[in-house]
Amino acid sequence: MPTLPAALQATLAERSYVLDHAITARMSWPPSLLLERRDGSCLGPTGPVLHFAVDNQVYRQGDKNRSFYKVASGVVRTCRVLNDGRRQIDAFYISGDVFGFESGAEHRLAAEAVSECSLIAYRRNGMEKLAATNDQVAQQFFSHAMNCLERTQEHSMLLGRRGAVEKLATFLLEMSSRQPGKEVIDLPMTRQDIADYLGLTIETVSRSLSQLERDAVIELPTVRRVCLRNRAALYQLIS
Amino acid sequence: MPTLPAALQATLAERSYVLDHAITARMSWPPSLLLERRDGSCLGPTGPVLHFAVDNQVYRQGDKNRSFYKVASGVVRTCRVLNDGRRQIDAFYISGDVFGFESGAEHRLAAEAVSECSLIAYRRNGMEKLAATNDQVAQQFFSHAMNCLERTQEHSMLLGRRGAVEKLATFLLEMSSRQPGKEVIDLPMTRQDIADYLGLTIETVSRSLSQLERDAVIELPTVRRVCLRNRAALYQLIS
C-alpha cells in the first residue's frame, strides 16, 4: 500500500477524507476500505477524528460495538488478553487501515494506540444501512472481512508451526511489505508488542533479532529500526 | 447444531437439500449457511453430491477456487502445510458446516476428508451472481465470513498463548459444544490431526490426555471416545 503524500496526510488530519484505495482494496492485506468518493465527499456517516496517546485504548474487550475506525496516522494494535494477563496481539494497523470491524454486539478484541495516532470513526449502524442500499459498499465490507480472514489464517500457521527465528523473519518481511520501497524499516511497537504478536517472550524476540544480526541478515542501527541486509535469507527462513 | 433425523439424512443423500439452519446460521461457530429454502428448493446452482474416502483431498492448496462445500455427512479438515511437511489444521467441519469459502482465485488451504464423507458442492460463480441480486444471500455470506474470522482469531489466542493441557481442554470443550447433549464425545480425527490443530505433537497430545484422565477430569473409554467427567475443571483450565 502506497503511503500518502505528506500534503494529503495533512489534509486528512483536517477532516477531509480524500483517499483513493479503490484499486488496492481488494488485493492487499492491509484492511483498507474505500470509504470516500474521489471527489472527497464521504461515503458514510462518520464520527469525529479522534486522537489517542500511546497505550490508550480505543475500545476494550466487551465494549459495545458501535463504530469501526480508519487509521489516519499512527499505529494501532488489536488484542485479546486472558484473565491471567497473557496477551495475544491479533494485528497492527497503520495509516489507511481499517479495524474494529466486527459483527457481534460487543468487541471481542481490544484496540490500543501503539503510537500517538488519529483515527476516523465510522458509525456502525449507519454503515450497515448504507451497505444495505449500496452494493458496492456491501462488496467492500465483504472483501474486507475475507482479507482479514485470510491474514488471520496465515497468522495461525505462524503461531502453531514456526520457530522463533522464522516468526521474526516473517514479521520483518510483513512489516517491510507495508513500508514498501524503504530498505530501513521503522518498528513503531515495543519488543513486548512483537512478542505478543508472535507468541513469544521479549527475551526470545531480542535474542532472535540479535541472532539475525549476527548472521548478517539484518542490521539494527537503532533499537526501533531494522535494515534488511539479506532479504533472500529471510525468504529462505520462511521457506 | 442439531444432527439431522436419519430419514432426512437419507433424503439429503438423494440430492434433495432440505435443511433448516436459518436460525442458527448467524449465531454459532459452525459455519452454517442457509443455502436451501424451506420448501426444499435449492437457493443456488449446486453441483453434485460428492463422496470422499478417508484422507482423500477435496481440493489442494493452489487449486482453482471454483466451488465451496457443505458437509452432508462425515468430517472434513482444512489445512495448510509448509514445504518441509509441517502442517497446521485450520478447522474441522461436521455435518451442516460450510467450508472452502475463499475470495481468491485459488484455494489457500487444502481440504481433506477426516472420515468418509459426502459433500454438496456449490458453484462459486453461480453463488456470487446470486448474492449480487439477493440481499439475503449476500448477508449470509458476509455473516459466514465474519463467523469464520472470529473463530480463527480465537484460535490464534490458543496457538500463541496457551499451554498443552489448556489447548486440549479448549479442544475437548469445543468438540463437546458441537455434539450437544452428549456426555461422551466422539473424536473422528487421529491424534496427529488434533496435534496439527493445536500446534503440538502427537506425543504431547497423548500425554496431555493421559494427564487429564489421571486427574479424573476426563475418561477415555476407547481411544477415539472421551467422556467429560469434570467439565468445571476443564472450564477452569481455560480460565
Add this chain to the structure above:
DNA sequence: CGGACGCTTGATCTTCTTCAATGCAAGTGG
C-alpha cells in the same frame, strides 16, 4: 546528573519435542 523505561544478555529451569520402544485393536491369511 539521575531515574525510568525499554532492551539485551547470561544462567538456569520448564515445557515440549524428538527418538525409540512398546501396546493395542482391527484386519488378513493360513
Add this chain to the structure above:
DNA sequence: CCACTTGCATTGAAGAAGATCAAGCGTCCG
C-alpha cells in the same frame, strides 16, 4: 480360530527450544 501384520496410540528417556529469573546497558527526559 489363531498367528501375523499394520496402523494408531501410549509411554519413557534424552534433548532442544523457549521461558523465566536476574543483572546490566542505553537512551530519553526531567
